[in-house]
Amino acid sequence: MTMKTAVMxxxxxxxxxxxxxxxxERFRAWLDGPLAVxxxxxxxxxALLWASLxxxxxxxxxxxxxxxxxxxxxxxxxxxxxxxxxxxxxxIIRTARLARLRGCDARAVTSRSDSPLARSVTRDGSPDAAFxxxxxxxxxxxxxxxxxxxxxVLAARMYAGSGPWAPCFEVDxxxxxxxxxxxxxxxxxxxxxxxxxxxxxxxxxxxxxPAWQTDVRHFSHGQxxxxxxxxxxxxxxxxxxxxxxxxxxRFAAVLPSSVPLLxxxxxxxxxxxxxxxxxxxMRSFEELAARGRxxxxxxxxxxxxxxxxxxxx
Numbered sequence: 166m167t168m169k170t171a172v173m174x175x176x177x178x179x180x181x182x183x184x185x186x187x188x189x190e191r192f193r194a195w196l197d198g199p200l201a202v203x204x205x206x207x208x209x210x211x212a213l214l215w216a217s218l219x220x221x222x223x224x225x226x227x228x229x230x231x232x233x234x235x236x237x238x239x240x241x242x243x244x245x246x247x248x249x250x251x252x253x254x255x256x257i258i259r260t261a262r263l264a265r266l267r268g269c270d271a272r273a274v275t276s277r278s279d280s281p282l283a284r285s286v287t288r289d290g291s292p293d294a295a296f297x298x299x300x301x302x303x304x305x306x307x308x309x310x311x312x313x314x315x316x317x318v319l320a321a322r323m324y325a326g327s328g329p330w331a332p333c334f335e336v337d338x339x340x341x342x343x344x345x346x347x348x349x350x351x352x353x354x355x356x357x358x359x360x361x362x363x364x365x366x367x368x369x370x371x372x373x374x375p376a377w378q379t380d381v382r383h384f385s386h387g388q389x390x391x392x393x394x395x396x397x398x399x400x401x402x403x404x405x406x407x408x409x410x411x412x413x414x415r416f417a418a419v420l421p422s423s424v425p426l427l428x429x430x431x432x433x434x435x436x437x438x439x440x441x442x443x444x445x446x447m448r449s450f451e452e453l454a455a456r457g458r459x460x461x462x463x464x465x466x467x468x469x470x471x472x473x474x475x476x477x478x
Contacts, residue, residue, distance in 0.1 A: 168310045168460055169303045170451045173444055174335035176301050176311045177318045181329060183299045184322060192296050193323045195244070195272065199225040203234050204248040205256050207309025207370070210363040211248050211316035214439055217356065218324040221435065231260035232478065239269075247273040250305070250312035252280025255477050261285040274316060276300040308370055308460045310447055313363070317440055325436035333440035338448030339402075339429050345457045346374050347398030348391075353442070354380035356435060357404035360442035364402055367450045373457050374400075381416050392424050404446065405430045406438040 200219050204212035209230060216226035229237065234245075245264045249257045252275040261282055264271040272294045273286045283295035298319060301311035318330045349368050353361025361378045368376035379388055381403065392399055403426055405413045410430050417426045429449065431441045454460055463471075 168306070168308055168447070168451045168454075170310055170338075170444075170448045172303060173310065173314050173447065174331045176303060176314045177331035177334045178329070179302060180298060180315050180318050181322070181331060184319070186327075188293075188296070189322055191293060192272070195270075195293075196222075196246070196323065197224065199240055199243040201227045201229060201234065201239055201243055201245045202248065203229055203231055203245060203257070203260055205230055205254065207305075207313055207363070207366065208248050208250070208316065210309075210359050210366065210443070211313050211320065213362055214317055214359040214443065215246070215248070215320040217358065217439065218320050218436060222324050231256040234260050235263055235478070243269070245269045245271040247271065247275075247282060247286065248316050249273065249280075249282050250276045250300075250309075250315070252277050252282030255475075257282055258285060259478070272296065274298065274319060276312075276315070306460055306462060307466070308367055313443070313447075317359075317443060321436045321440055330436075330440060333437060334444040336441060336444045336448060338445055338450075338452050339427060341427075341449060341453040341456065342400060343456065344398070345453070346400035349374050349376035349400045349402065350384065350388075350391075351376065351378045351402050351404070352381050352384060353378065353404035354382075355409070356406050356439040357409060357442050359439055360404040360429070360446035361402070363443060364404075364446045364450055367447075367454075371454050371457070371461055373454060381413065385416075399424055401426045402449070403428050404442045406434050406442070407432045408434060 202212040202215045212228040216228040219226035247257055247261055258281045271286050273282050274296045275283050276298050278297045286294040298315050303311045305312050321330045351361040351365040365376040365378040368374050403413055429445050431438050
């Protein structure tokens, strides 16, 4: 099963055509103030992006998983935004109910107006509490792509203007190694963080290789020890914006020749950089996944993995 990253631009353009400026503006007005953005799995990438853009607008923001939300306390007055294409998984539904019990002002972005999540956030408030986007023309499998594109474009539209944003997703990926790596480190901070997180997350979700995300400075505080005597098969992928490029080049110059660094850099900043890097991340990952078993399907995952996914807290 392919991830159809080559047509991400179509998904982005379709969403932009469907957006009602008045609805966007009303939702944007609600977003003012501290915000917790809650999402699971692949959608967590979009939560990070959304929180980053919210911070750039001058407000405090947190991206967190549903379970993390249930175990944390937030400052009084913090609004809660749930992101879920289907709005059906028990993690996000349970957390929406918890937010209501805590008295939080909560809303959701989903593609299904009749989903349990949509019903939960509109139960005690305005019908506008659920911002319903068109379902992506290209349905995602177990690896999220087009749902992330939908959330990312909407976030950019909310905070960074009318775009167009679709061109950010009409890009090529980076040339990937011919062999599946033994492990992967994805580097990225600021506007580049969502791309790095998504690349590492997809490596994990596809069972491609052990992977994690960090930034170049935190990596420099001891995490580089994982490369010591690691031999071949290490893949370092670094995502960077225009202003981050000079330091990344200095960072790469210190690495030994046995540890090559694959830079994925754009010549922009802010929302354009975040979306373009995210698109390049997903295009690049699909190429790398093709070196292995490709994207997983329900038929290829073990029963115990499905059991973990369905296990309720």
